[in-house]
Amino acid sequence: MFIADRVVPRADRAESGTRRRVLTLISQDGPITAAQLADAVGLTAAGVRRHLDLLVEEGAVEEREHVLTGARKRGRPARAYVLTEVGHKALRGDYDELATSVLRFLRDHQGEDAVAAFARDRARDLAARIAPAVKKVGDDPEARSQALAQALQDEGYAASSRPVGKGTPLAGVQLCQGHCPVQHVAAEFPQFCEAEAEVFSELLGAHVQRLASLAHGDHVCTTFIPIQQLAQSPEKRRDPR
Template sequence: MGPRPTGDGSAQPQALETGTRERVKQTVSEHGPITAAELAQRLGLTPAAVRRHLDCLADAGLLEEHEKAPTEARRRGRPARAYVLTEAGHADLREDYDTLAADVLRFLAEHAGPGAVTAYAQQRAREVAERLARDMADAGDDLQSRTEALAAGLRREGYAASMRPVAAGTPLAGLQLCQGHCPVRDVAAQFPQLCEAEAEMFSDLLGVHVQRLASLAHGDHVCTTFVPLPEVRTTKTSPDTSERDPR
């Protein structure tokens, strides 16, 4: 059983501790490199309390020390210990942004209707498509080369994207565009309009109708999009009827 609530709110110390730690992390992201003393002043906490949270975040690999340029008052002695987010800290912070993004889209849907979310998803897809089109500009007309260039562009957008041929030499031959990571996965799970707009964007960029086979947002391990290759026409020999008399 959990702790019983009391009138003074002491039943939720862990929640308060976690909330304060998130504030510390957020402030470091906005103002880092920043010292413990500067953090304490900004957050209205004691330096000792701030250092406890900084140590916990550093132990978790979310913060690291960074040498800060000395101010006029600190020309002598050791440089002040300042903190910045690590790559893991940035990734952890993006999860907070996912929650905010989902809240914003939910508000948009409730006050402007689901069509507003669709319009946003399409606008976002158009903006991403403009950047991807530049990545694909030198790929030529070959569909496989264009799909490879699309995957490379998606990697620069934060997707773990790759391409591989499937069913080569058969009528079902095509390419699979795979995305092992999607930066908007959690939001797209609540708002599938983002996935739908993305698939339409792939079709427009590649000039063929693609088919989404699996999606991280739907609980699959990877987003998989099938890109059909142009059908190879073979010349069939017609039966020789020159010697036949239809009469």
């Protein structure tokens, strides 16, 4: 059962649905402030804090200091919310332990190469599904990166993207994935993270760099996509199937 349905058993369906929406937004965009959440779900600050208090009490989210850009850049850090392991478990399926056991069996009887081959096969299946959405936007590097984020979002990865380093030689896009269906498995089998980064590179035609990972205890998977390299090397993109 989803965690938002367990926090307050007497809550009606609308309340439960709103809390689920809040949890999903924190997964997708965290660290995110209460004010930002209120804008996103159309609630007052007091209304969204009621949901946040319940999720904090349940252990699904936690507060962290987060420096905002813009007008508040020089001010005190805002309080923002990220998912905890409990929150991630609420967004995962119930088959993590079974999947891990199967992969351990595969590793023990067929070796690490067999696990890596399975991870690559799974990543290429994902790439085959999302490649059309990435290709149809043309060769604009930022547009392709945004299309990749949206395609991953449609696949349930709670993905988002934002430009970083504009106007510098290090210009790029930061791709964030607030939820990963194989997070628990990837914690023991990093081949899944490696295979995913590999197909991202093939889809975009640039060597992407994984900066943070849910599987390693970070609150979000973060991948840097070098826009300048993409712009200079469109011919390097190939179908990752």
